[in-house]
Amino acid sequence: MREITYREALNEALLEEMEKDPNVFLLGEDIAIYGGAYGVTAGLWKKYGDERVLDTPISENAIVGTGLGAALTGMRPVAEIMYIDFIGLCLEQLNNQVAKIRYMFGGKCTVPLTIRTEGGAGRTLGAHHSQSLESWLIHIPGIKVVMPSTPYDAKGLLKASIRENNPVVFIEHKMLYNTKGPVSDEEYVLPIGVADIKREGKDVSLITYSRMTLFCLQAAEILAKEGISVEVVDLRTLLPMDTEAIINTVKKTNKVIIVEEDCKTGGTGAEITAQIMEKAFDYLDAPVVRVAGADVPMPKSPVLEKLAIPDTDSICQAVREILAR
Amino acid sequence: MTDKALAKKLLQQLMEIREFEDKIMDLLAKNIAEGGSHLYAGMEAVAVGVMSQLASDDYITSTHRGHGHAIAKDGDLNALMAEILGKKTGVCKGKGGSLHLADLSKGNLGANGIVAGGLGIATGAGLSMKLQKKDNIVVCFFGDGATNNGIFFECLNMAALWKLPVVYVCENNCYGMSVSVCRASAVEDISKKALAFGIPSETVDGQDVLAVREAAGKWIDYARSGKGPSFIVADTYRYYGHSRSDPRVYRTREEEKLWRDRDPIKLFSTKMMEQGILKEAEIKEIEEVVAKEINEAVEYAINSPFPEPEELYTDLYV
Ligand SMILES: Cc1ncc(C[n+]2csc(CCOP(=O)(O)OP(=O)(O)O)c2C)c(N)n1
Ligand SMILES: [Mg+2]
Numbered sequence: 001m002r003e004i005t006y007r008e009a010l011n012e013a014l015l016e017e018m019e020k021d022p023n024v025f026l027l028g029e030d031i032a033i034y035g036g037a038y039g040v041t042a043g044l045w046k047k048y049g050d051e052r053v054l055d056t057p058i059s060e061n062a063i064v065g066t067g068l069g070a071a072l073t074g075m076r077p078v079a080e081i082m083y084i085d086f087i088g089l090c091l092e093q094l095n096n097q098v099a100k101i102r103y104m105f106g107g108k109c110t111v112p113l114t115i116r117t118e119g120g121a122g123r124t125l126g127a128h129h130s131q132s133l134e135s136w137l138i139h140i141p142g143i144k145v146v147m148p149s150t151p152y153d154a155k156g157l158l159k160a161s162i163r164e165n166n167p168v169v170f171i172e173h174k175m176l177y178n179t180k181g182p183v184s185d186e187e188y189v190l191p192i193g194v195a196d197i198k199r200e201g202k203d204v205s206l207i208t209y210s211r212m213t214l215f216c217l218q219a220a221e222i223l224a225k226e227g228i229s230v231e232v233v234d235l236r237t238l239l240p241m242d243t244e245a246i247i248n249t250v251k252k253t254n255k256v257i258i259v260e261e262d263c264k265t266g267g268t269g270a271e272i273t274a275q276i277m278e279k280a281f282d283y284l285d286a287p288v289v290r291v292a293g294a295d296v297p298m299p300k301s302p303v304l305e306k307l308a309i310p311d312t313d314s315i316c317q318a319v320r321e322i323l324a325r
Numbered sequence: 326m327t328d329k330a331l332a333k334k335l336l337q338q339l340m341e342i343r344e345f346e347d348k349i350m351d352l353l354a355k356n357i358a359e360g361g362s363h364l365y366a367g368m369e370a371v372a373v374g375v376m377s378q379l380a381s382d383d384y385i386t387s388t389h390r391g392h393g394h395a396i397a398k399d400g401d402l403n404a405l406m407a408e409i410l411g412k413k414t415g416v417c418k419g420k421g422g423s424l425h426l427a428d429l430s431k432g433n434l435g436a437n438g439i440v441a442g443g444l445g446i447a448t449g450a451g452l453s454m455k456l457q458k459k460d461n462i463v464v465c466f467f468g469d470g471a472t473n474n475g476i477f478f479e480c481l482n483m484a485a486l487w488k489l490p491v492v493y494v495c496e497n498n499c500y501g502m503s504v505s506v507c508r509a510s511a512v513e514d515i516s517k518k519a520l521a522f523g524i525p526s527e528t529v530d531g532q533d534v535l536a537v538r539e540a541a542g543k544w545i546d547y548a549r550s551g552k553g554p555s556f557i558v559a560d561t562y563r564y565y566g567h568s569r570s571d572p573r574v575y576r577t578r579e580e581e582k583l584w585r586d587r588d589p590i591k592l593f594s595t596k597m598m599e600q601g602i603l604k605e606a607e608i609k610e611i612e613e614v615v616a617k618e619i620n621e622a623v624e625y626a627i628n629s630p631f632p633e634p635e636e637l638y639t640d641l642y643v
Contacts, residue, residue: 055509128437128439294637299636300424307637
């Protein structure tokens, strides 16, 4: 199979869905002439012009609000919020309007709106351009939250998000854009809400998502040489969460480590842990462990930034410790 | 009329900022500086002209393009450069970086990674000055792009309503990242945006440090005398791309040349020579001093240690 980057995979997904459905249009900051801060929309403005690829003013709340208005009245918008760090500027529209409108109106409307954004640390950009804020979003009933880790998943899930008749926040990772992976030439769509076992194992399960999936796979490789068999479960979607896949892996290995880049306190791992406690406690041989981001704003300094998020070493260490119990 | 000491000081600051930014471009290219840096080269006259009218205990808020503001507000070149490299000796101990340069001891309430993020802080600092009956005023810097964000309108309204001592300075460099003013703002004359709130506004040539200085002086006095907020639009241009990887497809090389022909350093030094205030040799001398200072700052930053690992958890709460 051909290999393309995560960025190219996303670009193809947008292109294909725009080609297929004339109601799909894009709006966001610097997505037209510039092609997006991370290049995801490159070439689309040349092809579709100002009508379907709109550079917006720096007005995040209005980007999401107008996206919603258009979605309610016949269009299928894909809005871009350049960094998830700016999500606070549009959280009013997202949380109060986008997520709730269908429910409040008694199910009488649909909101086919996709909000693409990007998060994570790794470029030493400091506290306003490095955050992982997904746990804020999984606390909002009414939206879906997708966080793919590979080019293949990114393409299939973005296409699904655009076709979805519910609002989806689609969170990319800035350190994944240049990563490559096999992506079929044939058209495909992946289901939202379904986890993927990225590596089968029997001794311990790493439950993870987004960039941390890559770190977990590296850790699994290292640990395999020590005779440890690690299962890596990539959630791919955080809301709705694939609890069945979580329960199944707990049943299989009886030991779980959650690996997440976001701040530990109140993070996504806390929700995963609670799901395990409610639904699979009896299968656990050890307390659930979280390897997570430090509870601090992301520091600029490259040495501190590395310490603030999990790495392969800290994951390996946690696996050795849980097995030594 | 400009006296010699003032002329020297203005020119030195203009040159310091330029040299500082050129060096950072170089450090980025060599991967010695990591991450991003939004460079102020081309826009120096705005920060230098405004700051020349401020008292040392007046406040400013800066932007994502904040190196120039920090330097002109009497920032320590070594500590600023070290901060940009994420070093322990940086002005924020390496925790903030380029996007968060701040020096509260100098009245710099900080650069900001969020476009328009400083508007609220500046307005609140203005309110604080008023409540404490202090003489100090606040200058709020932001870009043309920031004037399309909701908080801009909210803050201007509050400042006018409460007659706060804030001078809002819009650095109109024609683009917000890749989007030109006319593609982002329904009103191309940005100064008009203040009129909706009854705030007096003025547009100045942001390449002419003396013109900026004059306008800033007028509106800073206005704020200090309790008359309320004002709005200055300084027309200017950034020389480099928005970020290192920006190929600048949204603007032409001809346009860039037109602006570079009106380079703030060239304009000012030529004028000072024509008026007989500075001699060529004196300008050369300043150039040499600046080159030396900035080289020293780079060396200081490179030779400084990174923060210790324990620093990850310090400074979060008092
Ligand atoms: C709220 C927010 N939206 C978007 C960005 C990304 N961004 C950083 S700088 C910039 C352009 C800002 O334009 P302007 O205010 O004109 O300042 P300039 O960069 O031209 O100095 C954008 C869109 C951001 N940092 N914050
Ligand atoms: Mg601008």
